[in-house]
Amino acid sequence: MADQMADHSIETKQTAVYVYEAPVRIWHWINAFAIIALCVTGYFIGSPLPSVSSGEASDHYVMGYIRFVHFAAGYIFVIGFVFRAYWAIVGNSHSKEIFLPRIFSKDFWDELWHEVKWYSFLVNEPKKYTGHNPLAILAMHLMFVWGSIFMIISGLALYGEGAGMGSWQYQLFSSWFIPLMGQSQDVHTYHHLVMWLIIVFAIIHIYVAVREDIMSRQSIISSMISGWRLFKDNRPTDD
Amino acid sequence: MAIQTPNGFTLDTSGERVVVDPVTRIEGHMRCEVNVNSDNIITNAVSTGTMWRGLEVILKNRDPRDAWAFVQRICGVCTGTHALTSVRAVEDALKIEIPDNANSIRNIMQLSLEIHDHLVHFYHLHALDWVNPINALKADPRDTSALQKATGPRHPKSSPGYFRDIQNRLKKFVESGQLGPFKNGYWDNPAYILPPEADLMAVTHYLEALDFQKEIMKTRTIFGGKDPHPNWLVGGVPCPINIDGEGSVGAINMESLNHVRSIINQTIEFVDNVYIPDIIAIGKIYYDAGWHYGGGISGTDALAYGDIPDKPNDFSAANLMMPRGAIIKGNLNEVHEVDHRDPEQIQEFVPHSWYKYDDESKGLHPWDGVTDPSYELGPKTVGTKTDIKQLDEAAKYSWIKAPRWRGNAMEVGPLSRYLVGYASKHTEFTDQINDTLGALGNAPVSALFTTIGRTAARALEAQWCAYKQRYFLDKMIANIKAGDQTTANTESWDPSTWPKEVKGVGFTEAPRGALAHWIRIKDQKIENYQCVVPTTWNGSPRDNEGNIGAFEASLMNTKVERPHEPVEILRTIHSFDPCLACSTHVMGPDGEELAKVKVR
Amino acid sequence: METFYDVMRRQGITRRSFLKYCSLTAAALGLGPSFAPKIAHAMETKERIPVLWLHGLECTCCSESFIRSAHPLAKDVVLSMLSLDYDDTIMAAAGHEAEAIVEEIVTKYKGRYLLAVEGNPPLNEDGMYCIIGGKPFTDQLTYASQHAKAIISWGSCASWGCVQAARPNPTRATPVHKVPGIGNKPIIKVPGCPPIAEVMTAVVTYILTFERFPELDRQGRPKMFYSQRIHDKCYRRPHFDAGQFVEKWDDEGAKKGYCLYKMGCKGPTTYNACSTVRWNGGLSFPIQAGHGCIGCSEDGFWDKGGFYDRLTDIHQFGIEANADEIGVGAATVVGAAAAAHAAVSAVKQARTKGDND
Incomplete structure (x- = not known):
């Protein structure tokens, strides 16, 4: 990969900007693995593996382990999210982008429209960004940030059911969130549904990252590893 | 002015109108209006179902395997019988055959319901029509003890001290001035004729039965998990049998079977030693006093679908242990065959019901039924739409439709079943009937066609059911012994195996009478669900030809001691064990009725 | 008239424990010990x-x-x-x-x-x-x-x-x-x-x-x-944690009393006392008798899809489908769209490259 990038840099006179600070990068990958673990275990909580057909119940703990992994990954996800929100405050300007999209700015929407046209093959060249492009920001804000918030609240509300009425999870989350959604079964259902929303987001996210890495004017995937945004041309950025 | 009904009653509305609303000590909500002439004889009767819940509307597009749970909630008193009818309808539509053990378990559950329902009905809903608890305070407990030993000699609780304790408790209760359920009763009405010692015995048994009834349905808790509203399953029963394998404590095992047997034995004892003797004792006093009212159409038009299949999956009259057939126009020499699928036999009419048909001169078979609620009052109604003082029975006046069998208004229930059994010369029933008539002092068969007969038939049936429970427990144990522990057939559990479009019918004998559900399944969902229930038959309003229903007929020509105290009206209406939540929610077939139901 | 006290006495409670009960009640209500006789009096006569x-x-x-x-x-x-x-x-x-x-x-x-x-x-x-x-x-x-x-x-x-x-x-x-x-x-x-x-x-x-x-x-x-779900205190809970499930009615798992989760049991989402108090004098409850809980004490339990489905139906989208059906559907559509988009992108890129060359 490094060789490839080196080759590119010679041809296109790339310049580099430090965009993703180390905590953001570490968070990104921990978060990615937590989500994978959550989706896989979550799916098997909803639709369990074939029954373990022999032995005493105390000899096995299949659902127990699946649920343990789910809860552990869930806590990592929650703590990561809280940390990431904190970093949005103390980190560099790029770390704020997905939390506070500039939706009141006309430029934001103009640029977003440009990105839509780019993806619709209506323009030949995308704009150039050191951070995320506006479309990516909006998608991340709506699907990822709010999706995560929903999953954290609903997840802790469901966890609080097992932890009991005296637990902080129950007091802070289950007590109001379950009646708000109807009943426990509804919370399960929507928790499950938003998992699929996040999976759909992940598919788009990965596809677009790969595509942009190849077709756009800046590096994407490698940036989330090294932190450095590399540009493929010398023209000024658009953000 | 008098009107002659085709089914033989003369209606005269000239006398004073008496309204009873709510009719209490029934399931659900009901209103009754009668005209009483100057001799205090009832000359016209109007019965009205006063609730509608729209359950079949709600069932549309649901999974047929779930339907039992919905229809079970039609009624929590006859809980389970609708569920059983429903799973039978679905199994009929999908051609599912249930295992032998499942048939035995279902029969035990259904029989325990019959017994429980009959017992609770008699002691806790009906007894206060015959028994005066205040009068029981005058009794000498020694007389009551003597009466107990004479009528139910095998019942152990018979000492004078026992009755004195109960009497003291009752006395304290009455002296508290807080009469609770007995408040505002008609305790000085001369229609109560029992001597004080009999009243005390009956009140004592009221309390004993209240304690004991909770044991009877424990068989349903063992097999169905809870009661009211135990669990059922399309294709069999949900409880597995594991008689001696690994983990058998998690299923029906020897302990549960022993428990069931113990409950059955206790039930038989209570029915034999308390219920039957009480019925004979009280019935005889009223019968001897000449209270022979309340027959209505019970002796002329009776309908029974039959129930309790001996072998599983065979619903022919020969295999059903409860009788099946129809008797019309008083001809006991001919028992007609009943076919639920024949569009000419069972039809529902609505000219006097709060529903609309395109052509109300015709009746509709349940598979093609329409339900379009249409609440409107006739021009002679006294009062307003939301404050009815007096109904106009010439127009629409009830939430109950009028089902008819080949155009005849029919009575259903234990008495009808016994009549069909008697006419079929089925010795199990003829022997019981002859014994009872003997105990009433060699009374003629016509003694059966009264309010007393209706109440007595219920007790006889409870006894029959108690012994049949034992038969099916033995049968199940024999089957397990032969190596069969299967309780469910899951071949057609998966909806993807079902045909695109099917229809079926399921029936049972609910405690109150003949019950059937008709279902159409299309694309794995319920397309139409229709119930015609016992109280729809008995409580039906007039039909297009003017035939009156069984409730109305039974009140005709009854003498009331005090027109403004409805003791006799309640007595006769209660003898049917009305279930209004059941009767009043019939609906139609295709996708249209949702739009027709006025939702404001 | 029979008072509360009479009832308690008749049920075998002694005068002594009745008075003790009254002082405990007074304490539980946050009242001083002087209130105990008043409570006793009220219970005896009220x-x-x-x-x-x-x-x-x-x-x-x-x-x-x-x-x-x-x-x-x-x-x-x-x-x-x-x-x-x-x-x-x-x-x-x-x-x-x-x-x-x-x-x-x-x-x-x-x-x-x-x-x-x-x-x-x-x-x-x-x-x-x-x-x-x-x-x-x-x-x-x-x-x-x-x-x-x-x-x-x-x-x-x-x-x-x-x-x-x-x-x-x-x-x-x-x-x-x-x-x-x-x-x-x-x-x-x-x-x-x-x-x-x-x-x-x-x-x-x-x-x-x-x-x-x-x-x-x-x-x-x-x-x-x-305050607790049926699942929390269900005696079949160990089978749930072990991953031992009834897969089909009357199968081996059913006969051994395995967990009914896969048969649609709503115990995990139903707040009730069935698994502890049980029914009819503590005799049994639905799960013990082999059928899943249908969730009858929960708001709107009739409209949460079939009683035998683990995942409930969602009606809000105008179709009846459960979360997995919607999710797999959406993921498939999006995946296919991404693949198609990738194909078009590749063609476009090749063409642009061609133009540049």
Whole structure:
């Protein structure tokens, strides 16, 4: 990969900007693995593996382990999210982008429209960004940030059911969130549904990252590893 | 002015109108209006179902395997019988055959319901029509003890001290001035004729039965998990049998079977030693006093679908242990065959019901039924739409439709079943009937066609059911012994195996009478669900030809001691064990009725 | 008259433990020890609390359940603890005499009677889908509620709406707390279809014994019986954690008493006391008898998809589908779209490259 990038840099006179600070990068990958673990275990909580057909119940703990992994990954996800929100405050300007999209700015929407046209093959060249492009920001804000918030609240509300009425999870989350959604079964259902929303987001996210890495004017995937945004041309950025 | 009904009653509305609303000590909500002439004889009767819940509307597009749970909630008193009818309808539509053990378990559950329902009905809903608890305070407990030993000699609780304790408790209760359920009763009405010692015995048994009834349905808790509203399953029963394998404590095992047997034995004892003797004792006093009212159409038009299949999956009259057939126009020499699928036999009419048909001169078979609620009052109604003082029975006046069998208004229930059994010369029933008539002092068969007969038939049936429970427990144990522990057939559990479009019918004998559900399944969902229930038959309003229903007929020509105290009206209406939540929610077939139901 | 004290004595409680009970009660209520004799006096002499038990659209399963109570016996509740002055299922009076009782109790015991409601009123057709005394049931209900000390909503009908309120709710059956004109009264919900008999009588005896209402959760249910899910205390829970499930009715797992989760059991989402108090004198409960819980004490349990499906249906999208069906569908569409987009992108890139070359 490094060789490839080196080759590119010679041809296109790339310049580099430090965009993703180390905590953001570490968070990104921990978060990615937590989500994978959550989706896989979550799916098997909803639709369990074939029954373990022999032995005493105390000899096995299949659902127990699946649920343990789910809860552990869930806590990592929650703590990561809280940390990431904190970093949005103390980190560099790029770390704020997905939390506070500039939706009141006309430029934001103009640029977003440009990105839509780019993806619709209506323009030949995308704009150039050191951070995320506006479309990516909006998608991340709506699907990822709010999706995560929903999953954290609903997840802790469901966890609080097992932890009991005296637990902080129950007091802070289950007590109001379950009646708000109807009943426990509804919370399960929507928790499950938003998992699929996040999976759909992940598919788009990965596809677009790969595509942009190849077709756009800046590096994407490698940036989330090294932190450095590399540009493929010398023209000024658009953000 | 008098009107002659085709089914033989003369209606005269000239006398004073008496309204009873709510009719209490029934399931659900009901209103009754009668005209009483100057001799205090009832000359016209109007019965009205006063609730509608729209359950079949709600069932549309649901999974047929779930339907039992919905229809079970039609009624929590006859809980389970609708569920059983429903799973039978679905199994009929999908051609599912249930295992032998499942048939035995279902029969035990259904029989325990019959017994429980009959017992609770008699002691806790009906007894206060015959028994005066205040009068029981005058009794000498020694007389009551003597009466107990004479009528139910095998019942152990018979000492004078026992009755004195109960009497003291009752006395304290009455002296508290807080009469609770007995408040505002008609305790000085001369229609109560029992001597004080009999009243005390009956009140004592009221309390004993209240304690004991909770044991009877424990068989349903063992097999169905809870009661009211135990669990059922399309294709069999949900409880597995594991008689001696690994983990058998998690299923029906020897302990549960022993428990069931113990409950059955206790039930038989209570029915034999308390219920039957009480019925004979009280019935005889009223019968001897000449209270022979309340027959209505019970002796002329009776309908029974039959129930309790001996072998599983065979619903022919020969295999059903409860009788099946129809008797019309008083001809006991001919028992007609009943076919639920024949569009000419069972039809529902609505000219006097709060529903609309395109052509109300015709009746509709349940598979093609329409339900379009249409609440409107006739021009002679006294009062307003939301404050009815007096109904106009010439127009629409009830939430109950009028089902008819080949155009005849029919009575259903234990008495009808016994009549069909008697006419079929089925010795199990003829022997019981002859014994009872003997105990009433060699009374003629016509003694059966009264309010007393209706109440007595219920007790006889409870006894029959108690012994049949034992038969099916033995049968199940024999089957397990032969190596069969299967309780469910899951071949057609998966909806993807079902045909695109099917229809079926399921029936049972609910405690109150003949019950059937008709279902159409299309694309794995319920397309139409229709119930015609016992109280729809008995409580039906007039039909297009003017035939009156069984409730109305039974009140005709009854003498009331005090027109403004409805003791006799309640007595006769209660003898049917009305279930209004059941009767009043019939609906139609295709996708249209949702739009027709006025939702404001 | 038989007082609460008499009942306790008859049930074998000594004078000594009765007085001890009174001082404990005084302490539990936050009163000083000097109040104990007063409580004892009240218990020995006080009037039984009048109860109006009204019936709307319902199936009477709550009443049927109530009479099955093993401890205390329904007989003792009715004869010695309460004064059940109106209950159309068991009362001797009918018609005008019955209606007169409601009026008498409301006037005579203003603010001192309990209103128990079984079933609920329909609001469509001016309420005439349920008629009492020629008038809509709503009239009787709102009238009786005005001066009640508190309202007990028996069962899922009164608490949530239950079966007649299931989609499309043709009569607009409405749970008690949502009925217009219901006075601002404490409402104790005792949901279940029906509630467990001993839970019903325990709620009543709690009120009488401790002379206060039980602590309620946010939705108005007594915490003492509704604070945990059936799953939390289910005796089959170890099989759930082990991953041992019934896969098919009457299979090996069923015979060994494995977890019914895959058969659609709603125990994990249902707050009730079935797995602990159990039914009919603690004899059994649905899961013990081999059938999953159908969630009958939960709001809207009729409309959460099939009773035998683990994942519930979602109606909000105009189609009936569960989360997995929607999710797999969406992921497939998006995946296919991404693949198609990638293909077009590749062609475009190749063409652009060609142009540049």
